[in-house]
Amino acid sequence: MDFKDYYKTLGVSKTATEKEIKSAYRKLARENHPDVNSGDKGAEKRFQEINEAYEVLSDADNRKKYDQLGSQWRNAGSRRGPGSGGSGGVEFDFSDLFGGAGGHQEAAGGFSSFFERFFGGAGRQTRGGPQPQPEQPASVEVEVSLAEAYSGTTRQLEIASPQVCPQCRGAGVIGNGICPICRGAGRQQGTRRLEVRIPAGVTQGSKVKAQGVTMVINIRPDPDYxxxxxxxxxxxxVDLYGAVLGTEVSFRTPSGKEVSLKVPPESQNGRSFRLSGQGLPAAAGKQAGDLYVKLEVSLPTRLTAREKELFEELARLRA
Ligand SMILES: [Zn+2]
Structure with missing residues (x-):
């Protein structure tokens, strides 16, 4: 985070009057306004910086606070300063300058971290706007099926993202009134829609970063696995007879692969067979896991008289 010299941004001296600040701002805002510099990223950035500088210097309390920060700003107080009682000092009309406010839907960027730290709360309070919702951390939990963890998948995400108000372009006012869209905040809660790719081989709790968002993976429980x-x-x-005499079982792995497994004779209940490399696939420098097939032997019930007789005979042979 860098110190922002707001006086320099507006090209005024530290002793400039309110009127001088306003006039410098009007001039610079006109020159750098995105409506007259369409596609010029540099102008867009300057326009944001000018707005930010003006947000602070046009408000007596914010300006005083800013002047006190000086070179000590790194050690200075928290971002949650007390709300100031000032009534926002902005009176002029953007639509005078540019022939109609708004129209620009691609609101770009926001305020610097320097601003957010020292004026993020107070600056908006002075205009009587609502306190903005705390910004949603760009971390979301994403649930995937086991099959998706095997093969990879995509997700559409909606991420809360504050944006400069498209109506007043961050000024908070239109004409002599508070902007009806953002109610003076200069910013609005917007959403960002993203399509993100989740690669094959994620595991429970994996973190996947894409487009500035961290997804924490939760694999949905699967009754079979x-x-x-x-x-x-x-x-x-497997039934008793298969476990005792040997059998073959077949099934599809979560990746959709058909697998058949020979169960040798005299396999105990709970015995596991390892299918090497058939677990979750290799990713992030980790080898593929294994797929274990665990036998659950089911015993026959509701025996007929004849079956019971035969079991009794087997039991006598083992006695
Ligand atoms: Zn607005």
Whole structure:
């Protein structure tokens, strides 16, 4: 964060009167207004800086606070200064200068972090506007299915994002009145719509950064699978006869791959078979996980008299 020399931005001296500040601002705002410099990014940035400087220097309390900061600004107080009682000092009409306010829908950028720290709260209060909602941290939880964690997916996200009011272009006023769109705040809560790609191989709690947003991945629980890091465990039912005599089971992995597995004779309940590399795929420098198939042996119920007889015979043979 850099110190902002607002006097320099407006090209006025530290002792400039309110009137001199206003006139310097009008002149610079006219020259750099995006409506007369369309597509000129430099002018757009200067216009923001000019507005920011004016936001501070046009308000007696903010200006006093700013003058006191001086070179000590790094050690100076918190961003939540007391609200000032001043009635915003802006009286002129942008539409006089530019023949109609608004029209520019692509509001660009906001205020510097220097401004946000020292004037972010107070500056808006002076104009009687509502306190803005705290900015949503650009971190969102995104739920994906296990299949999506295997293959990757995309998501549409809507991120809250404050924007310069398109009506008054951040001035907070139109004509002699408070801007009806932002109610004097100069900014509005907007939303940013993003399409983001979630790569294959995310795991529970993975952080994926895309377009300034951090997505924290939550893999939706799947009744057929248990997930441990990159390893995936699937329970598979086999009947008593298959477990004792051997059988073959087949199923689809979460990636959609058809797999068949030979269950050897005399496999115990709970026995696991490892399918190497068939867990969540390799990503972020980590190897692919394994897929474990765990047997769940189901015992026969409602035995017929004949079946019971045979089990009794088996039991006698083992006694
Ligand atoms: Zn506005």
């Amino acid at each position: 248990e997930i441990k890091g990159r390893d995936v465990i699937r329970k598979t039912a």
